[in-house]
Amino acid sequence: MTVVLDLINQLATAMDGDEVWRLATAHFRTRGFAMANYGYTRFRDATAIGNPRDAIYLTTCPPDYAQSYFGDGHYARTPAYRWALEHSGLTTWRWVEEDFRAGRLSRDEAAAVETNLALGIRAGLTISFPDPTPRHKGALGLIADPGLDHDSVDAILSHSRAEIEAVAHVMHLRICQLPLPALRRRLSQRQREALEWVAQGKTMQDIATLMKVSPAMVEKHLRLARQALEVETTSQAVAKATLLNLIFPAMPSAEG
Numbered sequence: 001m002t003v004v005l006d007l008i009n010q011l012a013t014a015m016d017g018d019e020v021w022r023l024a025t026a027h028f029r030t031r032g033f034a035m036a037n038y039g040y041t042r043f044r045d046a047t048a049i050g051n052p053r054d055a056i057y058l059t060t061c062p063p064d065y066a067q068s069y070f071g072d073g074h075y076a077r078t079p080a081y082r083w084a085l086e087h088s089g090l091t092t093w094r095w096v097e098e099d100f101r102a103g104r105l106s107r108d109e110a111a112a113v114e115t116n117l118a119l120g121i122r123a124g125l126t127i128s129f130p131d132p133t134p135r136h137k138g139a140l141g142l143i144a145d146p147g148l149d150h151d152s153v154d155a156i157l158s159h160s161r162a163e164i165e166a167v168a169h170v171m172h173l174r175i176c177q178l179p180l181p182a183l184r185r186r187l188s189q190r191q192r193e194a195l196e197w198v199a200q201g202k203t204m205q206d207i208a209t210l211m212k213v214s215p216a217m218v219e220k221h222l223r224l225a226r227q228a229l230e231v232e233t234t235s236q237a238v239a240k241a242t243l244l245n246l247i248f249p250a251m252p253s254a255e256g
Contacts, residue, residue: 004163011170017178021058024171031160032152033124033142035061037069040138040175042243048076048085049137051230054244056175061143065119077112079105084128084139090165092125092157094150123150125157127165129172138172179245187246191225194218196247199238 007027014020025036038058043050052073059066068074075081079096099105100113116122123144131137142164144153157164187195190211197207208215226237241247 004166007167008170011167011174014174015178017175020171020174020178024167025060027167028142028164029060031164032145032148032156034145035059035121035143037061037066037075037141037143038139038172038175039070039075040136040172042136044135044137050135053230054240058175074112074115077108078116079109079113080126080141081139082109084126085137088128088130090125090127090157090161092150092153093123094154097122097150120146123148123153125153127168129169138176140168140172177245186228187225187241188221191221191228192241192247194221195225195234195238195241198222198234199242199247 004027007023010023011020014023021038028034028036036059039049039055041049041055043054049055052070057070059070061069079099080091080093083091096105096113100110103110105113121143125142125144127140127142129138129140148156193211194207197210202210204215204218207218211218222234222237225241226232226234229237229240231237231240238247
């Protein structure tokens with residue numbers, strides 16, 4: 001218990017999203033889940049998770065599988081993804097195989113299960129995190145190590161479920177508060193600075209004076225920020241950058 005509490009303290013005080021992911025997945029590895037997939041969006045819409053480019057994806061899976069799972073959209077065809085969109089909590093994948101064998105899955109879902117089975121991915125669990133708003137959705141998938149079946153996963157959960165869930169939830173909550181490097185690179189330091197001044201109600205001339213550049217250069221920074229964030233107006237850019245934790249970061253950035 002002391003070890004888990006120490007880990008939770010480390011997760012809660014970490015100032016880097018990659019470090020949070022490393023700490024959490026190292027713990028999951030000791031419980032029989034070396035491969036983990038995590039996704040989170042603040043832009044869920046009526047159909048799914050919104051623009052995939054606005055979501056956070058983290059994985060410990062091999063590069064080829066990660067590219068297929070996230071880059072090619074394999075995750076969106078899995079039964080566990082559907083379950084995560086519709087529920088909060090934890091479920092093992094026993095029901096996935098049962099529904100697959102019984103023909104209760106859609107064609108795409110069945111094909112996704114067949115792909116995973118061919119890769120030796122059979123047992124595991126999904127944790128779907130509570131949504132603070134209908135636009136948010138986060139979920140974690142833990143793939144059981146080779147040789148572990150559904151009964152093995154049930155046995156692991158019988159004595160480690162509380163700690164796995166606790167670590168997962170603290171991991172998720174901390175990642176939600178931190179800008180990950182992959183997202184922070186979407187805006188330069190000057191673009192972030194310009195958006196931050198706009199968010200504080202400064203005029204273009206005010207921002208130009210504060211940044212010691214011309215108003216035309218301020219507008220250039222804002223235009224590039226709008227393009228990077230794929231929005232039309234500066235107000236939308238401020239809102240989106242705020243939701244993505246890209247402005248007013250917890251720690252100053254050294255990026256130019």
